[in-house]
Amino acid sequence: MRGESVNIFKIEEHHEAFIIWCYLIKRKSIPEKDNILFHVDHHADMGCPVLDRSVNDILLNNIEDIKSFTYSNLRISDFIIPAIYQNFFNEFYWLQRIYSGKNTAKDHYVKSNKREGKVFVDLVDDSAWKRFTPDDGRVLYKNTQLNPENVISIKKEVILDIDLDYFSSHRARLTENRLEITEKEFKNIKENKYHFLNNEYKYKLISENKRFFVKFYHGLESEEKAHLTSKTEIEKRVNRFFDYIKDNNISFSNVILCRSRFSNYTPANQWNFIEDLLTKRFKKINNSDILTIEDIK
Structure with missing residues (x-):
């Protein structure tokens, strides 16, 4: 579970994770391809974007240019698929608090129209659509959905990608x-x-x-006040999460904490409380260096 030290990257909105991944690869902190993304989130964020600018060879750019690409092309719901297409990840785990299915890994593939790196599809490998998307340029990866009851075995180190809305989310309301x-x-x-x-x-x-x-x-057209998760319940969820990564021997050296406060997916009066809880727990496990998106240059 633990490495010698852990880098904690604090970002505001989740598409900024793409910047962090590029930063880590360019610094050779993680391999250039075939990493494992362990996504802890109320949402999958696996939408297929239509980009104005190609993601191809994105790593040839400097960080400021990568930031510009991210803010002008990617959204908080579709930043992962372009990273998979660039081979940053070949395994994707999505930990959800509420998921009734089994944790069976499914073979997926991502393909871009004419290999341009602008328009994408993400399909199960045995899908009926396969005949419409020839094998050339297809990027394969494994997609696994989990809940905190599922037992897993991951042999490699993962990139731990956490949205605070996993612990309290209220944007189901208007x-x-x-x-x-x-x-x-x-x-x-x-x-x-x-x-x-x-x-x-x-x-x-x-x-x-x-x-x-x-x-x-x-969201829903409702004037009802959104129900907020209590601090006691948030603490229980945080404890359960750390028990999960410990019990399943999940190893990591890089953690992304996404606040999601401007998008309002994490309640404005709770994000700081959740972030502090997580930061303190990570510091107990490992020596931690904390960086924000402004530190990434």
Whole structure:
């Protein structure tokens, strides 16, 4: 379970993990390919992005350019698939608090249209779609879903990738973001029933003191206050998690802690409490160096 020391990387949103992986590879802290990602999260984050810029040969760029690529191309729901396509990982474990299935590994593959590294598919290897995606350029990996009751055996060291929302997540309820627009666009949205917002988004138009806004909604339309996980329950979940990695002899030297506070997946009044709990526990296990995304240069 324990190495001589552990690097703890604290990031704000989860797509920044892509920057950390590139940083570790470029520094030769981890191999350039065939690593194991152990993803501890309320969500899979395994969406297939459509990129404006190719991920091919991303490691030839400097860190600032990789940051630019990440912030302009990747989202918090789709940053893992491009990394698998680049062979950073050939095994993916997703630990969920609530998962009723068995921990059977499935053979998946990722493929990019014309090998361009922009448009991706992620399919089970025996899928009926296989005949539509020729073998050339296919990147194989194993995908395993877990819950804290599943016993596993991982022989190699993993990259431990933790979203704080695993311990407390409340974005199943309605959340909102507001964007200010011009009066002209306000009227355009209101009058044009085929405006792209009307086709794809859940929103509300608001006019306040001669200023105009679009309020975007995410989640269920409910005015109920989201239920927050108690601190006692969070502590139990943290303890259970550390028991799990100990009981299953999971070895690691690099840990990513994703706050998810700006996206509101981790409650704003709880992320700091959860992060402190995890940091203290990791420090008890190993000597720990802590870096933030600003330290990655």
